[in-house]
Amino acid sequence: MAEGKIVKVAGPVMKAEGMRGAMMYEVVRVGNYKLMGEIIQLEGDIATIQVYEETAGIKPGEPVISTGAQLSVELGPGILKQIYDGVQRPLEVIRKESGTFIARGIEVPSLDRNKKWEFTPLAKVGDKVEGGDFLGEVPETELITHRIMVPPDISGEVVEIAHKGSYTIDEIISKIKTEKGEEDVNMYQKWPVRIARPLKKKLDPVAPLISGQRVLDTFFPVAKGGTAAIPGPFGGGKTVTQHQLAKWCDAEIIVYVGCGERGNEMTEVLEEFPHLTDPNSGKPLMERTILIANTSNMPVAARDASVYTGITFGEYFRDMGYNVALMADSTSRWAEAMREISGRLEEMPGEEGYPAYLASRLANFYERSGRVETIGTHKREGSLTVVGAVSPPGGDFSEPVTQNTLRITKVFWALDASLADRRHFPAINWLRSYSLYLDTVRDWWEKKVDERWYEFRAKAMVLLQKESELQEIVQLVGPDALPEKERVALEGARVIREDFLQQNAFHEIDTYCSVTKQFKMLDIMLEFYDRANEAVSRGASARAIAEMSVRDGLSRLKYVEDSKVDEAIAKIRTNMKAEFEELVTRVVA
């Protein structure tokens, strides 16, 4: 512990002397307001501190007190349904204390100290336990049972365990005899956010994270435990896509980190999620969600903390055996915070002013994802999927944050301004995007949905690729120059593009499309293309095919409820056959 005094203040960074004995990344309280800060550089007895709150009015000479702890979060019941700032201060509580605006130096507990939780023991006296083992459980929300785990660094024999009953998080619920003596365990643990929580081993992902978004699930799937990046210009659809994932994906826990983005986008989630029901459980979506909001007008240094706080929450629930999905919107704002702090430290700037450690910080963050075998005596699996938005300046993907992210993540959802401008949503460019999990999730799709999935998907991709090549020709010489067969390919691709890839996040039915419906849609659309090809080879014109009324049925399919899809498709199929017959007969006649 050290107590020093400030010698320099410049925005969110300050220097203090007399700090010998303080540790790197230790949390300090700065100045008369006792603002929260973190040591990010030590040189002799001078510490450089990044401050998580506004520093106006702070003077050199004011005190700096170290706290002896690294930046940590409290992990225990009460985390779910919360909206926290970047350093785990509950914003609802702050609002009660300081009103509409966030006052400085406010100290509030991260977890409710008074609330009693219904605890049911799962361990008994005499059990040999190690880190990660379940001592008991608490029904935290309607949806989620919170497992009270032995903290990672404790192992030994249970000598006391609380009876079933209600307890606050501070009450001791177990005593464990360890080599070093008896440890008291209560219902929460502290964990330093910059350090990954331990795991037994990483496993290869196997299942897709299903989002109900056709272009993601069918074309560019992310696996549970995998990583995805979604770069795009402003207005491209990063936030809407991440909100869609947070709403509909089949993870059990959602951690949503709003990092340096708009306040209203967090408010929207807060207002909307309690009224939306999870398609898998039928319960309100908020019951499984944790929000972290460090909006663009909140102190810049706390952006860094917010992503680490988020990922630590994710790992904690993963350790309980849950599938967790974390969305970070936007990692570019975090990178910019690194750049700003690094600039104030007068570090040698790397590419576009970003610090040289940008790549390694990003890699470390995404590396905390994964499907894992968790710690604990009993074999248990959990997963943490990470999806990061990237906001490249000018929408140009060649910049350092996008490039360094793409080097790590396995899925690339490339947003495209020209698609967004014409209201093709999600504006995910199907030619630029990719997923390296196709082979990983193939088995799942073929077993759970249809064995032709991989083949169909590939066929649709080929068609889309062909369309883009043909479009280039059309731009030069006009559509008339194309042979009928190729004009039919344009029609076939148009169906896939408009009626399959486009999906309206704000339409009550289209917002979520089950995997079976996705497959059935693709199936009938490819069938349309096959039949059109055949009709053309029998003399029908591409123009006539473009005008067919069956096209209407195809384009309205996305708005058909799941329960009525089979019926609708059967009708389309019958009409389609008849209409093609007629086309061909007309030609012959």
Added chain:
Amino acid sequence: MVSHIREYTSVTGVAGPLMIVEDVEGVAYGEIVEIETPHGENRRGQVLEAYEGKAIVQVFEGTGGIDTKVTKVRFTGSTLKLGVSMDMLGRIFDGTGKPIDGGPEIIPEKSLDIHGEPMNPASREFPRDFIQTGISTIDGMNTLVRGQKLPIFSGSGLPHNELAAQIARQAKVLGEEEEFAVVFGAMGITYEEASFFMTDFERTGALEKVTAFLNLANDPAIERIITPRVVLTTAEYFAYEKDMHVLVILTDLTNYCEALREIAAARGEVPGRRGYPGYMYTDLATLYERAGKTVGSRGSITQMPILTMADDDITHPIPDLTGYITEGQIVLSRELHRKGIYPPVDVLPSLSRLMKGGIGKGKTREDHANVSDQLYSAYAEGRDLRDLVAVVGEEALTEKDRKYLEFADRFEKEYVTQSKDEGRDILRTLEIGWDLLSILPERDLKRIKEDYIKSYHPKYVREK
């Protein structure tokens, strides 16, 4: 903060807009200093870096005439504050808040830090009240709602001022009598431009609902850093303490960003894209995020910042970073302007992210969102065909293609175009939209629910 005023004559260096003062004591970061030049001129500045015994100060009115011998520097011990009161309505101030209309000094009811404090996201209320601006391209396709920040991306020589003034004049919330109070902030614009606005406010009798802060082209550049903050502080006072609905017009953000760049260069900071500081996103966010609505207060702040894009380039850092923060943008097009179309709003790159919450049944009309989507895709298609025609000629087009071309032309002439004093109500805007859509084959209206086609398509309306 206890304010003990300390005065020094120990300026040791001057560079660009910055001044170094040494042998000082107890200087606070962000503190305001008052400067007296050897000629007895008074200026103000703010501490950018505070050391023990040294301060780096940014001087708002420029450093010309400051010396290292006689210049007096007084540290006020306080951050920059603005005295506010209801009497500010109908008044005109300079870019730092001093009256310049010959009227009396303001007797403040309160003194507020111009930097404000970040609004707690948990205290926000999601904006959902439709504002009818009377402009079809906005109301119909890029709806503005109360509490939104929706900038106009323009270019030099385009009629953004006319459009902004028209919006200020016509904006209203349906079913409510109360008009918007306007807080107007000019940053580095010409006297003529400012006077255009003031005359317009006067002509329409809106002046008593307007508070104007003017930093004109010949006023000190660094002062522009303060102007929008003074504007927003006034707006916050009206909105959150006096329950008023406030429309903030800020023009031109480009000049504000130039001032930021100047300071960054003087400090020798590592420049970001095109020389603008790396923290410009964060800095702009501290302005734009001061729009909104809060739970438990009746008032709101709607922001309409104006910026001119250098070379009409939307990827330039100023529009780019703005677009990343604001809730959409209204983009003006030189091409439409050349064609004589007013307002020359190009709907394709324009966007209102808050539109969906402000429209629909009970707010505008149930078919609004569908009609807008359909207009977008039809116009995009028509524009593509125009490009194609330019290459391959009209002959290559099908019957249907021609309809899309006709649609695009008439869309620009009938929907986009309106006169400078025409306030169209939303029903009229929707009606024009339907008229245009009826050019296209009904089957192509895929984005519109069949029920709505039956209720609103001119063909069926006529039948009824």
